[in-house]
Amino acid sequence: MKLTADRMYQASLDKDSSFEGTYWMAVKTTGIFCRPTCTARKPKRENVEFFLSVQEALDKGYRACKVCKPLEKLNETPPYIQKLLSELAEDLSLKIKDADLSERNIEPVTLRRWFLKNHGMTFQAFQREFRMSAAFKKIKKGESILETALDSGYESLSGFNERFKNVLGASPKNSKIQTVIDLKRIETPLGTMYACAVEEGICLLEFTDRKNMDKQFRSLSTALNAEIIQGENRHFGQLEEELKEYFEGRREKFDVPLYITGTEFQKKTWQLLREIPIGETRTYRQQSEFLGNPKAIRAVGTANGINKMAILIPCHRVIGSNGELVGYAGGIWRKQKLLELEKAVLF
Template identity: 65%
Template structure:
């Protein structure tokens, strides 16, 4: 569906986030270009032109706006913070203070704001949580309580026991019977994704700005009766490799094991989704027909919307019966980009 200049101008005036990544607006009078949600004062209609990518805007001579920073992905993990996460992953016992952040060329206040926004806690609180998460996994894999406590950087066993119980609600000794679901942030060309996995496979892959993400995490935790903790998982390496190949255009099918959370009906709908060939689309009605229940269109649409494993279970390949791009939890613009990547016919 091609957007008219009038629709894009109105979307920009409304600061409509649904159009993020769909178009960029160049302002002829200032020589800058912006994303649709830019908070700068909107120019007159006759003074703007629109682009479907930032490269064309730059080639036309426009400069990126300093207010909305159209060349940046607002949810992408900054390199400096990614280095911090890598350090913690390599050695969870690290205790980095503000002084250590400055030595690494990072502004402590900036780091704090990023972690509060993306993890709901300060960096120092995140460090403590990450350290306890790592200890939880070690114990879950059969580690000794005393060894785990001191290897995690705790100076006393009593301090470790108290901190552990405050977070997980059980003592370290009793934690071995608790189930763990691992969580990891993964960067992609379309934004940061949050992946979750248990021992059987991937149970969630969602874009980090999806509004339903907190609810989905609660559902997964409740379904498995598990603690969701940030950490590595055997299935993440396969997932990251296959995702990278998919975005490079060299992979059409995924082999990473899945462990989907849903009802039997939802899982049957998702299995039908997985059989939609790469580069093609299907309607909700066609899905319902394949399931042998042509009247279950609404139920099928609802099940698609509750899919927690994006891209691999390709709900982006489902369109309206009239050929329109219907709703997508990651945003209509991402649905369009994924279909473009797969070279589907867009209506």
């Protein structure tokens, strides 16, 4: 569908998130410009104009809306929260209480709302889960339960055992037979992403606003028979560094280990995606022909749609037979941005 002014205005009325990143709407009477999904009251059609970049709106003299904050990266973790998370990662025994937050001029209620919205739990619950994830790994490596409890900031072994079981569903003694999937939010120029990893490698990378994200988590948890909990993983550092290099135009191929789950057909389809050279695209029909089954166009599309490794397994390089950018769970605007970036990487 052509991106006309009327279509953009209707998308703003609908607060349609699929248009995020494709345009910004400016209000002539207030001098403010907004995202398509801004919740502020919508102005009359004759009082608005549209821009295809933030810079265009700024150059025209418009100011950023304080409600939808169009100058910020989509769903970005605020810097002060990033700092808190870094502190927790460095000291697993650290317990940040509401009084500690107030001393840092952080409103506990505001922090609680952010974590409930973005992690589905309070900040205090997040800290407990984060500590138990680290404790699980220590015990699995052979460290004693008592030492692990003390390192995690617990003075009572019974208290540690109870909390451990509440988070992981099993006592520390029985945890060695379990598997845990580590979960972390990662910031990128195109928005915040969820990354999941196990010992073998990255098993999920998705934009946080992807539709049916809960279904992706459930599918992964079922496939690996494991709990997904907040925690660090040795593969996250490499992933973040390689993504940084990719978005800066300095990396064409990812080397971080992947742990892929799916049917044999899905795995073949995803491997074929990884063989599409950067800067090039293929159609769904071409992909099905490469698989030796020209009639499997719909099956190829379905496999692409449930790919859990955005960017790493580049399903964004597959387009419609008419050349249109279709079928990207992270949003068509991101598909366009990724393809533009990859062509730029080549020069």
